[in-house]
Amino acid sequence: MEQNYTIRExxxxxxxxxxxxGFFELETQRMLEVNLNGQVWAKAGSMISYTGGIKFEREGILEHGLGKFVKKALTGEGSSLMKAxxxxxxxxxxxxxxxxILDLLGESIYINGNDLLAFEPSLEWDIKLMRKIAGMMAGGLFNVRLQGKGMVxxxxxxEPLTLLVEPGKPIFTDPNATVAWSGNLSPEFVTDVQLKTFFGRGSGESVQMKFSGEGFVVVQPFEEVYAADNQS
Structure with missing residues (x-):
């Protein structure tokens, strides 16, 4: 229902x-406020406004070591970070x-590289490649593993949905709809030829992520298609 406001209202x-x-605050469901007094890592290009004395710096090429630089070169711009x-x-x-917003208390979690918005520098992190599915689907080839104490x-x-993985009851997900999963899980990738026939060669449903063991998986009601240069 449309509603009119005066400027004051x-x-x-x-x-x-x-x-x-605290440090991270949901100003709205779709806007994050960081009460900054020090440093934070954020997705490059995600800043929409700020107050105070804040300086922004693109992630240095070798800032996190040669190993992470090589991985970032392989994953493309989707994993670029900026430091505030x-x-x-x-x-x-x-x-x-x-x-x-999650407050990690020593646990670990994997987050799709395209869905990671910001995290505290106290968290240890590393880029994990999913090269096995290169050429089989459009993007989603990397994720970020975060561990320690801090907010992400x-x-x-x-709205995200969390599915619980139980022993003997694996969960299958569409990679383009998979947002995050618990750090103790290592997904397998399986191809379903029948689904490929039903949905067409370009459909993400032909490649599935299989989660086995005990943990959780976060999915979204949306198939996110990534830029082609993330497949290189």
Missing amino acids: FIEKTKQQDKGQ NGSGKLYLADQGKKIT AFTSHY
């Missing part, structure tokens, strides 16, 4: 509010996608 309804949630340093409020968003924010198209 509009400002009151949409103005920034301090909710006291200083003190102030930083606002991040990614194409209007819904944002979820990831995005999803619409």
Whole structure:
């Protein structure tokens, strides 16, 4: 239902509010506020506004060592990060996608490289390639493993759904709809020829991720198609 506002009513309804949630704060479901006093890593290009004294720096080529640089060269621009340093409020968003904040307490999690929005520098991280499916689907060839104590924010198209993986009951997902999974799981990739026949050669349904063991998988109700240069 359409609703009209006076300017004062509009400002009151949409103005920034301090909710006291800590380092990461959901200003809205699709906008992340970082209460910065130091450093944070964020997806390159995700900054939409900031206040205070904050400087932005593109991730250095060899900042995290040669091994990660080689992986980043293989995965393409989708995994590019920027570093924000200083003190102030930083606002991040990614194409209007819904944002979820997790506070890791020593656990580990894998997040699709395209869905990782921001994380605290206290977390250890590494890029994991999924080269086995190169040439079989459009993108989604890498993910990021984060571990330790600190906050991480990831995005999803619409509301995410978490599926519990139990021993003897594997879960199959479409790679283009898979957002994250617990750090103890190692997915296999399987090809379903029948689905390929039904949906066509370019469909992601022909390649599935199989999760076995005990843990969780986060999926979104959307098949995300990535840029072609992420397949190189």
